[in-house]
Amino acid sequence: MSEVPAPGFVRVRLDLSYDGSEFHGWAKQAGGQRTVQGEIEDALRTVTRSGETYELTVAGRTDAGVHARGQVAHVDLPEQLWAEHQEKLLKRLAGRLPRDVRVWALSEAPEGFNARFAALWRRYVYRVSDRPGGVDPLLRNHVLWHDWELDVDVMDAAAKSLVGEHDFAAYAKKREGASTVREILDFGVRRTEAGVVEIEVRADAFCHNQVRSMVGALLFVGDGHRGVEWPRRVLDARVRDSAVHVVRPHGLTLEEVAYPAPELLAERQTQARRVRGQVH
Incomplete structure:
Protein backbone atom coordinates (compact mmCIF):
# COMPACT_ATOMS: atom_id res chain seq x y z
CA MET A 1 0.00 0.00 0.00
CA SER A 2 1.66 3.17 -1.22
CA GLU A 3 1.94 6.26 0.97
CA VAL A 4 1.73 8.45 -2.16
CA PRO A 5 0.31 7.88 -5.65
CA ALA A 6 2.68 6.51 -8.28
CA PRO A 7 3.95 9.00 -10.87
CA GLY A 8 1.21 9.80 -13.37
CA PHE A 9 -1.58 8.95 -10.92
CA VAL A 10 -3.90 11.10 -8.82
CA ARG A 11 -5.36 10.07 -5.45
CA VAL A 12 -9.14 10.45 -5.30
CA ARG A 13 -11.15 10.49 -2.06
CA LEU A 14 -14.58 8.81 -2.02
CA ASP A 15 -17.21 9.53 0.63
CA LEU A 16 -19.81 6.77 0.66
CA SER A 17 -22.49 4.87 2.54
CA TYR A 18 -24.04 1.43 2.30
CA ASP A 19 -26.57 -0.93 3.80
CA GLY A 20 -24.46 -3.93 4.75
CA SER A 21 -27.34 -6.42 4.96
CA GLU A 22 -26.59 -8.17 1.67
CA PHE A 23 -22.82 -7.75 1.65
CA HIS A 24 -20.12 -10.14 2.87
CA GLY A 25 -18.32 -7.16 4.36
CA TRP A 26 -16.21 -4.46 2.75
CA ALA A 27 -13.18 -6.39 1.49
CA LYS A 28 -13.05 -8.48 -1.66
CA GLN A 29 -12.89 -12.21 -0.95
CA ALA A 30 -11.98 -15.35 -2.80
CA GLY A 31 -15.06 -17.23 -3.93
CA GLY A 32 -16.95 -14.36 -5.50
CA GLN A 33 -19.04 -13.28 -2.51
CA ARG A 34 -20.68 -9.90 -2.89
CA THR A 35 -18.68 -7.14 -1.17
CA VAL A 36 -18.82 -3.35 -1.08
CA GLN A 37 -15.28 -2.99 -2.40
CA GLY A 38 -16.03 -5.36 -5.27
CA GLU A 39 -19.17 -3.50 -6.30
CA ILE A 40 -17.50 -0.09 -6.34
CA GLU A 41 -14.38 -1.28 -8.14
CA ASP A 42 -16.52 -3.03 -10.76
CA ALA A 43 -18.61 0.12 -11.23
CA LEU A 44 -15.51 2.30 -11.58
CA ARG A 45 -14.06 -0.04 -14.19
CA THR A 46 -17.33 0.00 -16.14
CA VAL A 47 -18.11 3.72 -16.14
CA THR A 48 -14.52 4.72 -17.00
CA ARG A 49 -14.39 2.05 -19.72
CA SER A 50 -11.12 0.84 -18.27
CA GLY A 51 -9.80 -2.67 -18.68
CA GLU A 52 -8.03 -2.41 -15.33
CA THR A 53 -9.36 -2.61 -11.79
CA TYR A 54 -8.14 0.23 -9.56
CA GLU A 55 -8.07 -0.97 -5.95
CA LEU A 56 -9.76 0.96 -3.17
CA THR A 57 -8.26 1.59 0.28
CA VAL A 58 -10.86 2.14 3.00
CA ALA A 59 -10.91 3.83 6.40
CA GLY A 60 -12.69 0.95 8.18
CA ARG A 61 -13.07 -2.57 6.79
CA THR A 62 -16.54 -3.40 8.03
CA ASP A 63 -17.62 -7.02 8.55
CA ALA A 64 -20.49 -8.82 6.85
CA GLY A 65 -23.82 -7.20 7.78
CA VAL A 66 -22.31 -3.99 9.21
CA HIS A 67 -23.54 -0.70 7.72
CA ALA A 68 -21.78 2.60 6.98
CA ARG A 69 -23.17 6.12 6.79
CA GLY A 70 -19.85 8.02 6.75
CA GLN A 71 -17.32 5.65 5.20
CA VAL A 72 -14.25 7.04 3.41
CA ALA A 73 -12.01 5.39 0.82
CA HIS A 74 -9.40 6.40 -1.71
CA VAL A 75 -8.32 5.15 -5.12
CA ASP A 76 -5.32 6.06 -7.26
CA LEU A 77 -6.38 6.74 -10.87
CA PRO A 78 -4.31 7.66 -13.93
CA GLU A 79 -4.24 11.44 -14.30
CA GLN A 80 -5.61 11.26 -17.83
CA LEU A 81 -8.50 9.01 -16.82
CA TRP A 82 -9.41 11.30 -13.88
CA ALA A 83 -9.25 14.40 -16.07
CA GLU A 84 -11.50 12.78 -18.66
CA HIS A 85 -14.17 11.44 -16.32
CA GLN A 86 -14.17 13.49 -13.11
CA GLU A 87 -17.01 15.86 -14.01
CA LYS A 88 -19.52 13.10 -14.76
CA LEU A 89 -18.07 10.28 -12.68
CA LEU A 90 -20.31 10.75 -9.63
CA LYS A 91 -23.53 10.66 -11.64
CA ARG A 92 -22.35 7.72 -13.72
CA LEU A 93 -21.52 5.75 -10.59
CA ALA A 94 -25.01 6.50 -9.26
CA GLY A 95 -26.46 4.94 -12.39
CA ARG A 96 -24.22 1.87 -12.24
CA LEU A 97 -24.02 1.02 -8.52
CA PRO A 98 -26.67 -1.12 -6.81
CA ARG A 99 -29.11 0.73 -4.59
CA ASP A 100 -27.57 -0.48 -1.32
CA VAL A 101 -24.31 1.42 -1.86
CA ARG A 102 -23.90 5.12 -2.76
CA VAL A 103 -20.87 7.31 -3.43
CA TRP A 104 -21.74 10.85 -2.31
CA ALA A 105 -18.56 12.73 -3.16
CA LEU A 106 -15.43 12.34 -5.27
CA SER A 107 -12.56 14.77 -4.83
CA GLU A 108 -8.86 14.97 -5.52
CA ALA A 109 -7.23 14.18 -2.17
CA PRO A 110 -4.67 16.55 -0.65
CA GLU A 111 -1.04 15.50 -0.44
CA GLY A 112 -0.44 12.97 2.34
CA PHE A 113 -4.02 11.66 2.38
CA ASN A 114 -4.57 7.96 3.01
CA ALA A 115 -8.12 6.89 3.88
CA ARG A 116 -6.89 4.24 6.30
CA PHE A 117 -3.70 5.52 7.88
CA ALA A 118 -4.40 9.26 7.95
CA ALA A 119 -7.68 8.88 9.89
CA LEU A 120 -7.70 10.43 13.37
CA VAL A 257 -14.34 9.13 10.02
CA ALA A 258 -12.26 12.22 10.88
CA TYR A 259 -8.99 13.45 9.36
CA PRO A 260 -6.52 16.14 10.43
CA ALA A 261 -5.88 19.37 8.58
CA PRO A 262 -4.19 18.86 5.18
CA GLU A 263 -0.79 19.98 6.42
CA LEU A 264 -0.86 17.27 9.14
CA LEU A 265 -1.96 14.33 6.96
CA ALA A 266 1.49 12.97 6.16
CA GLU A 267 2.57 13.14 9.80
CA ARG A 268 -0.58 11.32 10.95
CA GLN A 269 -0.14 8.63 8.29
CA THR A 270 3.46 7.97 9.36
CA GLN A 271 2.44 7.82 13.02
CA ALA A 272 -0.38 5.33 12.40
CA ARG A 273 1.81 3.05 10.28
CA ARG A 274 4.44 2.98 13.03
CA VAL A 275 2.02 2.24 15.87
CA ARG A 276 0.18 -0.73 14.43
CA GLY A 277 -0.01 -3.04 11.48
CA GLN A 278 -3.77 -3.61 11.47
CA VAL A 279 -6.29 -0.77 11.58
CA HIS A 280 -10.09 -1.16 11.31
Missing part, protein backbone atom coordinates in the same frame (compact mmCIF):
# COMPACT_ATOMS: atom_id res chain seq x y z
CA TRP A 121 -10.69 8.46 14.59
CA ARG A 122 -13.71 6.35 13.62
CA ARG A 123 -17.14 6.72 15.24
CA TYR A 124 -19.57 3.81 15.40
CA VAL A 125 -23.11 3.55 16.76
CA TYR A 126 -24.77 0.26 17.72
CA ARG A 127 -28.58 0.43 17.95
CA VAL A 128 -30.72 -1.80 20.18
CA SER A 129 -34.44 -2.00 20.95
CA ASP A 130 -35.68 -3.48 24.21
CA ARG A 131 -39.38 -2.94 23.48
CA PRO A 132 -41.37 -6.03 24.52
CA GLY A 133 -43.00 -6.20 21.09
CA GLY A 134 -39.71 -6.26 19.22
CA VAL A 135 -38.14 -3.98 16.59
CA ASP A 136 -40.01 -1.64 14.27
CA PRO A 137 -40.20 -3.64 11.00
CA LEU A 138 -38.86 -0.64 9.09
CA LEU A 139 -35.70 -0.72 11.25
CA ARG A 140 -35.25 -4.48 11.49
CA ASN A 141 -32.03 -4.52 9.41
CA HIS A 142 -30.39 -1.81 11.54
CA VAL A 143 -31.55 -2.40 15.12
CA LEU A 144 -30.97 -5.44 17.35
CA TRP A 145 -33.82 -6.67 19.53
CA HIS A 146 -32.83 -7.43 23.13
CA ASP A 147 -35.63 -9.17 25.00
CA TRP A 148 -34.70 -7.81 28.45
CA GLU A 149 -35.29 -4.25 29.60
CA LEU A 150 -32.08 -2.22 29.57
CA ASP A 151 -30.86 0.27 32.19
CA VAL A 152 -29.18 2.89 30.02
CA ASP A 153 -27.59 4.79 32.94
CA VAL A 154 -25.77 1.69 34.19
CA MET A 155 -24.66 0.83 30.66
CA ASP A 156 -23.31 4.34 30.18
CA ALA A 157 -21.31 4.15 33.42
CA ALA A 158 -19.84 0.81 32.35
CA ALA A 159 -18.94 2.23 28.93
CA LYS A 160 -17.15 5.19 30.52
CA SER A 161 -14.92 2.77 32.45
CA LEU A 162 -13.40 1.60 29.14
CA VAL A 163 -12.40 5.07 27.89
CA GLY A 164 -8.66 5.62 27.43
CA GLU A 165 -5.75 3.69 25.98
CA HIS A 166 -5.82 0.01 26.94
CA ASP A 167 -4.96 -3.44 25.69
CA PHE A 168 -8.32 -4.69 24.37
CA ALA A 169 -7.21 -8.31 23.94
CA ALA A 170 -10.23 -9.41 26.03
CA TYR A 171 -12.59 -7.85 23.47
CA ALA A 172 -10.71 -8.56 20.25
CA LYS A 173 -10.29 -11.36 17.78
CA LYS A 174 -6.51 -11.70 17.88
CA ARG A 175 -4.63 -11.42 14.59
CA GLU A 176 -1.07 -12.63 14.25
CA GLY A 177 1.41 -9.79 14.59
CA ALA A 178 -1.25 -7.14 15.26
CA SER A 179 -1.40 -5.03 18.40
CA THR A 180 -4.60 -5.03 20.47
CA VAL A 181 -3.79 -1.69 22.12
CA ARG A 182 -6.33 0.97 21.17
CA GLU A 183 -7.42 4.36 22.56
CA ILE A 184 -11.13 4.90 23.12
CA LEU A 185 -11.82 8.63 23.03
CA ASP A 186 -15.55 8.58 23.88
CA PHE A 187 -17.94 5.79 24.83
CA GLY A 188 -21.52 6.37 25.90
CA VAL A 189 -25.07 5.03 25.89
CA ARG A 190 -28.31 6.96 25.42
CA ARG A 191 -31.95 6.30 24.65
CA THR A 192 -33.53 8.25 21.79
CA GLU A 193 -36.99 9.82 21.87
CA ALA A 194 -38.15 6.84 19.81
CA GLY A 195 -36.92 4.49 22.53
CA VAL A 196 -33.95 3.03 20.64
CA VAL A 197 -30.83 2.51 22.75
CA GLU A 198 -27.76 3.93 20.98
CA ILE A 199 -24.30 2.78 22.04
CA GLU A 200 -21.77 5.21 20.55
CA VAL A 201 -18.01 4.73 20.59
CA ARG A 202 -15.22 6.81 19.06
CA ALA A 203 -11.61 5.64 18.90
CA ASP A 204 -8.40 6.07 16.97
CA ALA A 205 -9.00 2.59 15.56
CA PHE A 206 -10.63 -0.71 16.50
CA CYS A 207 -9.55 -4.33 16.67
CA HIS A 208 -11.50 -6.99 14.80
CA ASN A 209 -14.86 -7.59 16.55
CA GLN A 210 -13.97 -5.12 19.33
CA VAL A 211 -17.06 -2.92 19.10
CA ARG A 212 -19.52 -5.83 18.90
CA SER A 213 -17.81 -7.56 21.84
CA MET A 214 -17.94 -4.45 24.01
CA VAL A 215 -21.62 -3.99 23.13
CA GLY A 216 -22.24 -7.59 24.17
CA ALA A 217 -20.69 -6.87 27.56
CA LEU A 218 -22.75 -3.69 28.01
CA LEU A 219 -25.98 -5.52 27.23
CA PHE A 220 -25.22 -8.01 30.02
CA VAL A 221 -24.76 -5.06 32.38
CA GLY A 222 -27.86 -3.25 31.16
CA ASP A 223 -30.18 -6.21 31.68
CA GLY A 224 -28.80 -6.98 35.15
CA HIS A 225 -26.88 -10.18 34.40
CA ARG A 226 -23.59 -8.52 35.36
CA GLY A 227 -22.55 -5.60 37.55
CA VAL A 228 -21.42 -2.21 36.29
CA GLU A 229 -17.79 -3.04 37.09
CA TRP A 230 -17.71 -6.26 35.04
CA PRO A 231 -16.71 -4.87 31.59
CA ARG A 232 -13.65 -3.15 33.09
CA ARG A 233 -12.74 -6.29 35.02
CA VAL A 234 -12.85 -8.25 31.77
CA LEU A 235 -10.66 -5.63 30.10
CA ASP A 236 -8.05 -5.75 32.84
CA ALA A 237 -7.87 -9.57 32.66
CA ARG A 238 -6.69 -9.27 29.01
CA VAL A 239 -8.10 -12.68 28.08
CA ARG A 240 -11.33 -13.54 26.27
CA ASP A 241 -14.24 -14.21 28.65
CA SER A 242 -16.74 -16.80 27.39
CA ALA A 243 -19.55 -14.64 28.81
CA VAL A 244 -18.69 -11.79 26.40
CA HIS A 245 -20.76 -12.38 23.27
CA VAL A 246 -20.05 -10.82 19.90
CA VAL A 247 -23.46 -9.38 19.10
CA ARG A 248 -24.99 -9.65 15.64
CA PRO A 249 -23.59 -7.23 13.05
CA HIS A 250 -26.78 -5.62 11.74
CA GLY A 251 -27.11 -3.16 14.65
CA LEU A 252 -23.73 -1.58 13.92
CA THR A 253 -23.12 1.45 11.69
CA LEU A 254 -19.89 3.30 10.94
CA GLU A 255 -21.11 6.87 11.26
CA GLU A 256 -18.07 9.07 10.72
Whole structure:
Protein backbone atom coordinates (compact mmCIF):
# COMPACT_ATOMS: atom_id res chain seq x y z
CA MET A 1 0.00 0.00 0.00
CA SER A 2 1.66 3.17 -1.22
CA GLU A 3 1.94 6.26 0.97
CA VAL A 4 1.73 8.45 -2.16
CA PRO A 5 0.31 7.88 -5.65
CA ALA A 6 2.68 6.51 -8.28
CA PRO A 7 3.95 9.00 -10.87
CA GLY A 8 1.21 9.80 -13.37
CA PHE A 9 -1.58 8.95 -10.92
CA VAL A 10 -3.90 11.10 -8.82
CA ARG A 11 -5.36 10.07 -5.45
CA VAL A 12 -9.14 10.45 -5.30
CA ARG A 13 -11.15 10.49 -2.06
CA LEU A 14 -14.58 8.81 -2.02
CA ASP A 15 -17.21 9.53 0.63
CA LEU A 16 -19.81 6.77 0.66
CA SER A 17 -22.49 4.87 2.54
CA TYR A 18 -24.04 1.43 2.30
CA ASP A 19 -26.57 -0.93 3.80
CA GLY A 20 -24.46 -3.93 4.75
CA SER A 21 -27.34 -6.42 4.96
CA GLU A 22 -26.59 -8.17 1.67
CA PHE A 23 -22.82 -7.75 1.65
CA HIS A 24 -20.12 -10.14 2.87
CA GLY A 25 -18.32 -7.16 4.36
CA TRP A 26 -16.21 -4.46 2.75
CA ALA A 27 -13.18 -6.39 1.49
CA LYS A 28 -13.05 -8.48 -1.66
CA GLN A 29 -12.89 -12.21 -0.95
CA ALA A 30 -11.98 -15.35 -2.80
CA GLY A 31 -15.06 -17.23 -3.93
CA GLY A 32 -16.95 -14.36 -5.50
CA GLN A 33 -19.04 -13.28 -2.51
CA ARG A 34 -20.68 -9.90 -2.89
CA THR A 35 -18.68 -7.14 -1.17
CA VAL A 36 -18.82 -3.35 -1.08
CA GLN A 37 -15.28 -2.99 -2.40
CA GLY A 38 -16.03 -5.36 -5.27
CA GLU A 39 -19.17 -3.50 -6.30
CA ILE A 40 -17.50 -0.09 -6.34
CA GLU A 41 -14.38 -1.28 -8.14
CA ASP A 42 -16.52 -3.03 -10.76
CA ALA A 43 -18.61 0.12 -11.23
CA LEU A 44 -15.51 2.30 -11.58
CA ARG A 45 -14.06 -0.04 -14.19
CA THR A 46 -17.33 0.00 -16.14
CA VAL A 47 -18.11 3.72 -16.14
CA THR A 48 -14.52 4.72 -17.00
CA ARG A 49 -14.39 2.05 -19.72
CA SER A 50 -11.12 0.84 -18.27
CA GLY A 51 -9.80 -2.67 -18.68
CA GLU A 52 -8.03 -2.41 -15.33
CA THR A 53 -9.36 -2.61 -11.79
CA TYR A 54 -8.14 0.23 -9.56
CA GLU A 55 -8.07 -0.97 -5.95
CA LEU A 56 -9.76 0.96 -3.17
CA THR A 57 -8.26 1.59 0.28
CA VAL A 58 -10.86 2.14 3.00
CA ALA A 59 -10.91 3.83 6.40
CA GLY A 60 -12.69 0.95 8.18
CA ARG A 61 -13.07 -2.57 6.79
CA THR A 62 -16.54 -3.40 8.03
CA ASP A 63 -17.62 -7.02 8.55
CA ALA A 64 -20.49 -8.82 6.85
CA GLY A 65 -23.82 -7.20 7.78
CA VAL A 66 -22.31 -3.99 9.21
CA HIS A 67 -23.54 -0.70 7.72
CA ALA A 68 -21.78 2.60 6.98
CA ARG A 69 -23.17 6.12 6.79
CA GLY A 70 -19.85 8.02 6.75
CA GLN A 71 -17.32 5.65 5.20
CA VAL A 72 -14.25 7.04 3.41
CA ALA A 73 -12.01 5.39 0.82
CA HIS A 74 -9.40 6.40 -1.71
CA VAL A 75 -8.32 5.15 -5.12
CA ASP A 76 -5.32 6.06 -7.26
CA LEU A 77 -6.38 6.74 -10.87
CA PRO A 78 -4.31 7.66 -13.93
CA GLU A 79 -4.24 11.44 -14.30
CA GLN A 80 -5.61 11.26 -17.83
CA LEU A 81 -8.50 9.01 -16.82
CA TRP A 82 -9.41 11.30 -13.88
CA ALA A 83 -9.25 14.40 -16.07
CA GLU A 84 -11.50 12.78 -18.66
CA HIS A 85 -14.17 11.44 -16.32
CA GLN A 86 -14.17 13.49 -13.11
CA GLU A 87 -17.01 15.86 -14.01
CA LYS A 88 -19.52 13.10 -14.76
CA LEU A 89 -18.07 10.28 -12.68
CA LEU A 90 -20.31 10.75 -9.63
CA LYS A 91 -23.53 10.66 -11.64
CA ARG A 92 -22.35 7.72 -13.72
CA LEU A 93 -21.52 5.75 -10.59
CA ALA A 94 -25.01 6.50 -9.26
CA GLY A 95 -26.46 4.94 -12.39
CA ARG A 96 -24.22 1.87 -12.24
CA LEU A 97 -24.02 1.02 -8.52
CA PRO A 98 -26.67 -1.12 -6.81
CA ARG A 99 -29.11 0.73 -4.59
CA ASP A 100 -27.57 -0.48 -1.32
CA VAL A 101 -24.31 1.42 -1.86
CA ARG A 102 -23.90 5.12 -2.76
CA VAL A 103 -20.87 7.31 -3.43
CA TRP A 104 -21.74 10.85 -2.31
CA ALA A 105 -18.56 12.73 -3.16
CA LEU A 106 -15.43 12.34 -5.27
CA SER A 107 -12.56 14.77 -4.83
CA GLU A 108 -8.86 14.97 -5.52
CA ALA A 109 -7.23 14.18 -2.17
CA PRO A 110 -4.67 16.55 -0.65
CA GLU A 111 -1.04 15.50 -0.44
CA GLY A 112 -0.44 12.97 2.34
CA PHE A 113 -4.02 11.66 2.38
CA ASN A 114 -4.57 7.96 3.01
CA ALA A 115 -8.12 6.89 3.88
CA ARG A 116 -6.89 4.24 6.30
CA PHE A 117 -3.70 5.52 7.88
CA ALA A 118 -4.40 9.26 7.95
CA ALA A 119 -7.68 8.88 9.89
CA LEU A 120 -7.70 10.43 13.37
CA TRP A 121 -10.69 8.46 14.59
CA ARG A 122 -13.71 6.35 13.62
CA ARG A 123 -17.14 6.72 15.24
CA TYR A 124 -19.57 3.81 15.40
CA VAL A 125 -23.11 3.55 16.76
CA TYR A 126 -24.77 0.26 17.72
CA ARG A 127 -28.58 0.43 17.95
CA VAL A 128 -30.72 -1.80 20.18
CA SER A 129 -34.44 -2.00 20.95
CA ASP A 130 -35.68 -3.48 24.21
CA ARG A 131 -39.38 -2.94 23.48
CA PRO A 132 -41.37 -6.03 24.52
CA GLY A 133 -43.00 -6.20 21.09
CA GLY A 134 -39.71 -6.26 19.22
CA VAL A 135 -38.14 -3.98 16.59
CA ASP A 136 -40.01 -1.64 14.27
CA PRO A 137 -40.20 -3.64 11.00
CA LEU A 138 -38.86 -0.64 9.09
CA LEU A 139 -35.70 -0.72 11.25
CA ARG A 140 -35.25 -4.48 11.49
CA ASN A 141 -32.03 -4.52 9.41
CA HIS A 142 -30.39 -1.81 11.54
CA VAL A 143 -31.55 -2.40 15.12
CA LEU A 144 -30.97 -5.44 17.35
CA TRP A 145 -33.82 -6.67 19.53
CA HIS A 146 -32.83 -7.43 23.13
CA ASP A 147 -35.63 -9.17 25.00
CA TRP A 148 -34.70 -7.81 28.45
CA GLU A 149 -35.29 -4.25 29.60
CA LEU A 150 -32.08 -2.22 29.57
CA ASP A 151 -30.86 0.27 32.19
CA VAL A 152 -29.18 2.89 30.02
CA ASP A 153 -27.59 4.79 32.94
CA VAL A 154 -25.77 1.69 34.19
CA MET A 155 -24.66 0.83 30.66
CA ASP A 156 -23.31 4.34 30.18
CA ALA A 157 -21.31 4.15 33.42
CA ALA A 158 -19.84 0.81 32.35
CA ALA A 159 -18.94 2.23 28.93
CA LYS A 160 -17.15 5.19 30.52
CA SER A 161 -14.92 2.77 32.45
CA LEU A 162 -13.40 1.60 29.14
CA VAL A 163 -12.40 5.07 27.89
CA GLY A 164 -8.66 5.62 27.43
CA GLU A 165 -5.75 3.69 25.98
CA HIS A 166 -5.82 0.01 26.94
CA ASP A 167 -4.96 -3.44 25.69
CA PHE A 168 -8.32 -4.69 24.37
CA ALA A 169 -7.21 -8.31 23.94
CA ALA A 170 -10.23 -9.41 26.03
CA TYR A 171 -12.59 -7.85 23.47
CA ALA A 172 -10.71 -8.56 20.25
CA LYS A 173 -10.29 -11.36 17.78
CA LYS A 174 -6.51 -11.70 17.88
CA ARG A 175 -4.63 -11.42 14.59
CA GLU A 176 -1.07 -12.63 14.25
CA GLY A 177 1.41 -9.79 14.59
CA ALA A 178 -1.25 -7.14 15.26
CA SER A 179 -1.40 -5.03 18.40
CA THR A 180 -4.60 -5.03 20.47
CA VAL A 181 -3.79 -1.69 22.12
CA ARG A 182 -6.33 0.97 21.17
CA GLU A 183 -7.42 4.36 22.56
CA ILE A 184 -11.13 4.90 23.12
CA LEU A 185 -11.82 8.63 23.03
CA ASP A 186 -15.55 8.58 23.88
CA PHE A 187 -17.94 5.79 24.83
CA GLY A 188 -21.52 6.37 25.90
CA VAL A 189 -25.07 5.03 25.89
CA ARG A 190 -28.31 6.96 25.42
CA ARG A 191 -31.95 6.30 24.65
CA THR A 192 -33.53 8.25 21.79
CA GLU A 193 -36.99 9.82 21.87
CA ALA A 194 -38.15 6.84 19.81
CA GLY A 195 -36.92 4.49 22.53
CA VAL A 196 -33.95 3.03 20.64
CA VAL A 197 -30.83 2.51 22.75
CA GLU A 198 -27.76 3.93 20.98
CA ILE A 199 -24.30 2.78 22.04
CA GLU A 200 -21.77 5.21 20.55
CA VAL A 201 -18.01 4.73 20.59
CA ARG A 202 -15.22 6.81 19.06
CA ALA A 203 -11.61 5.64 18.90
CA ASP A 204 -8.40 6.07 16.97
CA ALA A 205 -9.00 2.59 15.56
CA PHE A 206 -10.63 -0.71 16.50
CA CYS A 207 -9.55 -4.33 16.67
CA HIS A 208 -11.50 -6.99 14.80
CA ASN A 209 -14.86 -7.59 16.55
CA GLN A 210 -13.97 -5.12 19.33
CA VAL A 211 -17.06 -2.92 19.10
CA ARG A 212 -19.52 -5.83 18.90
CA SER A 213 -17.81 -7.56 21.84
CA MET A 214 -17.94 -4.45 24.01
CA VAL A 215 -21.62 -3.99 23.13
CA GLY A 216 -22.24 -7.59 24.17
CA ALA A 217 -20.69 -6.87 27.56
CA LEU A 218 -22.75 -3.69 28.01
CA LEU A 219 -25.98 -5.52 27.23
CA PHE A 220 -25.22 -8.01 30.02
CA VAL A 221 -24.76 -5.06 32.38
CA GLY A 222 -27.86 -3.25 31.16
CA ASP A 223 -30.18 -6.21 31.68
CA GLY A 224 -28.80 -6.98 35.15
CA HIS A 225 -26.88 -10.18 34.40
CA ARG A 226 -23.59 -8.52 35.36
CA GLY A 227 -22.55 -5.60 37.55
CA VAL A 228 -21.42 -2.21 36.29
CA GLU A 229 -17.79 -3.04 37.09
CA TRP A 230 -17.71 -6.26 35.04
CA PRO A 231 -16.71 -4.87 31.59
CA ARG A 232 -13.65 -3.15 33.09
CA ARG A 233 -12.74 -6.29 35.02
CA VAL A 234 -12.85 -8.25 31.77
CA LEU A 235 -10.66 -5.63 30.10
CA ASP A 236 -8.05 -5.75 32.84
CA ALA A 237 -7.87 -9.57 32.66
CA ARG A 238 -6.69 -9.27 29.01
CA VAL A 239 -8.10 -12.68 28.08
CA ARG A 240 -11.33 -13.54 26.27
CA ASP A 241 -14.24 -14.21 28.65
CA SER A 242 -16.74 -16.80 27.39
CA ALA A 243 -19.55 -14.64 28.81
CA VAL A 244 -18.69 -11.79 26.40
CA HIS A 245 -20.76 -12.38 23.27
CA VAL A 246 -20.05 -10.82 19.90
CA VAL A 247 -23.46 -9.38 19.10
CA ARG A 248 -24.99 -9.65 15.64
CA PRO A 249 -23.59 -7.23 13.05
CA HIS A 250 -26.78 -5.62 11.74
CA GLY A 251 -27.11 -3.16 14.65
CA LEU A 252 -23.73 -1.58 13.92
CA THR A 253 -23.12 1.45 11.69
CA LEU A 254 -19.89 3.30 10.94
CA GLU A 255 -21.11 6.87 11.26
CA GLU A 256 -18.07 9.07 10.72
CA VAL A 257 -14.34 9.13 10.02
CA ALA A 258 -12.26 12.22 10.88
CA TYR A 259 -8.99 13.45 9.36
CA PRO A 260 -6.52 16.14 10.43
CA ALA A 261 -5.88 19.37 8.58
CA PRO A 262 -4.19 18.86 5.18
CA GLU A 263 -0.79 19.98 6.42
CA LEU A 264 -0.86 17.27 9.14
CA LEU A 265 -1.96 14.33 6.96
CA ALA A 266 1.49 12.97 6.16
CA GLU A 267 2.57 13.14 9.80
CA ARG A 268 -0.58 11.32 10.95
CA GLN A 269 -0.14 8.63 8.29
CA THR A 270 3.46 7.97 9.36
CA GLN A 271 2.44 7.82 13.02
CA ALA A 272 -0.38 5.33 12.40
CA ARG A 273 1.81 3.05 10.28
CA ARG A 274 4.44 2.98 13.03
CA VAL A 275 2.02 2.24 15.87
CA ARG A 276 0.18 -0.73 14.43
CA GLY A 277 -0.01 -3.04 11.48
CA GLN A 278 -3.77 -3.61 11.47
CA VAL A 279 -6.29 -0.77 11.58
CA HIS A 280 -10.09 -1.16 11.31
